[in-house]
Amino acid sequence: MKLSKVILYILLICATISFIYPFYWMIVASLTPESLIGEFSFVPREINFNNYLMMFQKIPIWKSLFNSLFVALCSTSGVLVFGSMIGYSLSRLEFKGRDLLFFIIIFTMTLPFQITLIPNYILMVKFRWVNTFAALIIPALNSAFAIIMFRQAFKSIPRDLIDAARVDGCSELRIIFQVLWPNIIPTIITVGIISFMNSWNDVLWPLIVIRDENLMTMPQLVTLFAVGGRAEAQLGVKLASAVLLALPIIITYAIFQKHFIRSMASSGIKG
Amino acid sequence: MKKKGFKKRIFPYLMVSPYLIHLFLFIVFPVIFSLVLTFHKWNIISSMEYVGFDNFIRLFQDRLFLKAIINTIIFLLVHIPLQIVVALVLAYLLNKKIMMRGFFRAAFFLPVVISGVVVTILWQQLFAYDSGLLNKILMDMGAGKVGWLTNKNMAMTSIALMATWKNVGLYVILFLIGLQTVPQMYYEAADVEGASSWQKFWHITLPSINPTIFMVTILSTIGGFSLFIEPYVMTGGGPLNSTLSAMLYIYKQAFEYYHMGYSATLGVFFAMIIMLVVVIQKYTIENEK
Numbered sequence: 012m013k014l015s016k017v018i019l020y021i022l023l024i025c026a027t028i029s030f031i032y033p034f035y036w037m038i039v040a041s042l043t044p045e046s047l048i049g050e051f052s053f054v055p056r057e058i059n060f061n062n063y064l065m066m067f068q069k070i071p072i073w074k075s076l077f078n079s080l081f082v083a084l085c086s087t088s089g090v091l092v093f094g095s096m097i098g099y100s101l102s103r104l105e106f107k108g109r110d111l112l113f114f115i116i117i118f119t120m121t122l123p124f125q126i127t128l129i130p131n132y133i134l135m136v137k138f139r140w141v142n143t144f145a146a147l148i149i150p151a152l153n154s155a156f157a158i159i160m161f162r163q164a165f166k167s168i169p170r171d172l173i174d175a176a177r178v179d180g181c182s183e184l185r186i187i188f189q190v191l192w193p194n195i196i197p198t199i200i201t202v203g204i205i206s207f208m209n210s211w212n213d214v215l216w217p218l219i220v221i222r223d224e225n226l227m228t229m230p231q232l233v234t235l236f237a238v239g240g241r242a243e244a245q246l247g248v249k250l251a252s253a254v255l256l257a258l259p260i261i262i263t264y265a266i267f268q269k270h271f272i273r274s275m276a277s278s279g280i281k282g
Numbered sequence: 283m284k285k286k287g288f289k290k291r292i293f294p295y296l297m298v299s300p301y302l303i304h305l306f307l308f309i310v311f312p313v314i315f316s317l318v319l320t321f322h323k324w325n326i327i328s329s330m331e332y333v334g335f336d337n338f339i340r341l342f343q344d345r346l347f348l349k350a351i352i353n354t355i356i357f358l359l360v361h362i363p364l365q366i367v368v369a370l371v372l373a374y375l376l377n378k379k380i381m382m383r384g385f386f387r388a389a390f391f392l393p394v395v396i397s398g399v400v401v402t403i404l405w406q407q408l409f410a411y412d413s414g415l416l417n418k419i420l421m422d423m424g425a426g427k428v429g430w431l432t433n434k435n436m437a438m439t440s441i442a443l444m445a446t447w448k449n450v451g452l453y454v455i456l457f458l459i460g461l462q463t464v465p466q467m468y469y470e471a472a473d474v475e476g477a478s479s480w481q482k483f484w485h486i487t488l489p490s491i492n493p494t495i496f497m498v499t500i501l502s503t504i505g506g507f508s509l510f511i512e513p514y515v516m517t518g519g520g521p522l523n524s525t526l527s528a529m530l531y532i533y534k535q536a537f538e539y540y541h542m543g544y545s546a547t548l549g550v551f552f553a554m555i556i557m558l559v560v561v562i563q564k565y566t567i568e569n570e571k
Contacts, residue, residue: 023375027389030451034392036415037404049413093300106294116301119309121560123507125529126553129536129546130312130319136326153304183293212397214511219537230399237403237515246407253403257396264395268388271395276455279501 034257041250048246062247063255069248070236071225072255079229082147083210089152090206091199097153098161099187103173113162120155128219135220146220147228151210156278157202164198165191201274204267208275211260229256319546326542337547347548349523350531351555353438357527358506360442365502366495369450373457374483387458391451398448402515405444406431409516431517434524441512441525449505453498460494461487496567500560507556528552 040048041062043055066072100106101113131150140146168191176190192199217231224232233252264271295302320337324330341347372390376383393401408415409430417427430440468486477485510529513519519526519534532552536545 019375019378019380023380023386026372026375027386030389030392030447033404033408033415034396037400037407040407096297097301100294100297104294104297106291109294112298112301115305119305121557122309122313123504123553123556125508125532125549125556126316127309127312128532129542129549130315131308132536133315133326133542134307134312150304150308153301158301183297208395214397214399215533219533230397233403234399234511234515237399237406238518249403250407253400257400260395260397261392264392268391269384272387272391272455275391275394275452276459279452279456279497 034261037250037257038254041247041254043247045245045247062245062251065245066236066248066251066255070232070252072229072232072252074225075227075229075232076255076259078144078226079211082144082228083207085144085148086151086210087203087207089148090154090157091203093153094157094161094202095187095192096184097158098163099165099183099191101158102162102165104183116155116158120159128215132219141220142223142226144226147210147217150216151206154202154206157206160198160202161195164195168194200270201277204271204274205278208260316546316550319543320550322543324542325540327540330543333543337544340544341547341551346523346526347528347531350526350528351552353524353526354507354509354528356438357442357445357509358503360439361445361506362499362502364442365446365450365453366498368446369453369457369498370491370495372450372454373461374487376454376458377461387455390454393448394451396448398511399515401444401448402512405447406516409440409444431525432521434522437517437521437525441509441516445506445509445512449502453502456498457491457494460491464490492570496563496570500563503559503563504556507552507559 039055039058042058042060044057044059044061047056101109101116135141135146138145140149172190172194173186176186181190212230213228214230214234217228218234221227221231227235233256236252237249321332321334322330323333323336376386380386407413411417411427411429411432414430416430420427429436431437464487468490469482472482472486508529509527510533513525513527513530514533517525519530528548529552532545532548535541535548
């Protein structure tokens with residue numbers, strides 16, 4: 012019994028090292044002078060910020076951080092507000108075509124995005140939204156996943172609560188956002204985290220619709236920096252940009268890891 | 283009074299209108315337009331030219347697209363079984379009575395939340411032939427170097443390894459949830475019968491988490507078919523197009539060569555394949571049940 016426990020912990024610790032050590036290596040390597048990166052495995056001989064300084068000169072990384080935050084916050088707010096309104100309508104309002112609409116929403120989730128990608132790009136060109144934040148935000152304001160999550164959450168709230176609010180003369184929008192929202196905080200957190208992460212991590216769509224360096228999102232800028240020649244094959248500089256891209260998420264994750272895990276697991280199950 | 287009734291009838295449609303606009307603009311119209319594009323040749327700038335079935339004829343003769351689909355399937359065949367086995371083993375270990383379960387869980391989950399771009403840049407260095415960490419470890423152990431990304435027979439497998447490392451944490455959690463729903467009394471009954479741990483795993487645990495295995499398979503199939511950023515950053519599709527994924531090929535056709543009609547055809551065809559595979563998987567699952 013004792014021995015098997017020891018083996019169990021050894022296995023778990025090995026696995027943990029394999030998941031965490033690469034990130035540690037990346038952070039330390041980004042702080043190490045180029046010529047010494049190949050040599051260390053745990054503690055480097057020398058540390059400085061030259062890689063970061065060089066990166067700041069080459070790409071507008073802070074601008075892209077702001078762009079990413081702005082785009083992710085806008086689309087997440089849209090997903091929360093519209094997702095609530097539509098989820099509420101589907102669960103608590105009576106109207107013709109409601110079940111059909113719900114069926115369509117479920118169906119759109121099974122539709123591979125490969126089929127809509129190219130026409131959506133053409134749409135952006137025709138709307139003259141290429142190289143604007145509109146192309147990143149507006150198509151991301153609605154999410155079938157969010158609607159389904161909110162519908163489910165509103166269904167579980169007792170009817171009496173809504174009826175009482177209606178008797179008090181609350182408008183439907185006030186019912187959703189003032190009466191019902193405080194009761195479904197876990198759903199709001201889940202949908203918020205998922206849509207924020209989707210927006211933050213998306214690279215393909217920004218690559219297609221944004222060409223102006225000053226409007227690029229952070230993952231897009233880092234991708235193009237790593238792929239293009241501007242890092243001049245300098246490993247440390249590339250890694251520095253990757254570290255800066257990872258850092259906001261690592262910090263947020265360190266604080267809210269339970270919420271992250273629960274949200275993403277539930278999106279896996281529902282999706 | 284009549285006005286109020288009208289308002290009440292129209293109000294729900296106002297509430298769902300943001301989604302209806304989204305639906306028609308970004309889903310219904312694009313799907314229809316995609317189908318129209320498949321019969322046209324267009325570089326966006328000049329006017330559209332009707333070409334009949336030319337795009338489809340070209341597609342079925344396009345060896346590179348066939349290779350890209352085969353590459354994507356190779357990726358799935360390595361990635362999915364590996365992911366299920368590793369996730370199941372880690373979840374099984376975590377499900378024992380251990381200290382610091384939350385810490386281990388959070389550590390396994392870390393790569394899941396981090397951007398794929400970061401993970402790809404990082405692994406590009408770990409896979410590097412001369413200075414990469416993996417080859418250094420192999421050399422220290424006395425083995426030879428592996429051309430992780432330079433060997434055309436190895437490169438897609440390497441990308442699948444990396445994708446497994448990145449995603450497995452999510453599936454560990456899903457399996458953990460699955461394992462915790464297995465009724466404890468089954469194990470107690472098995473203990474009374476004197477079953478070995480292997481027998482218990484094979485006859486109790488595995489059948490109980492079958493639904494999770496299927497769910498994981500479908501989720502990673504859909505995810506795997508979208509493989510794009512990893513080869514885009516890591517190899518650009520090389521060496522010798524061995525990591526050219528279907529999605530990367532569609533992207534190149536559309537946004538490097540501006541073959542809008544042809545890339546839309548590829549997109550529609552590829553989406554059909556994805557839906558077909560997922561439907562077959564779901565059908566098999568239903569039959570198993």
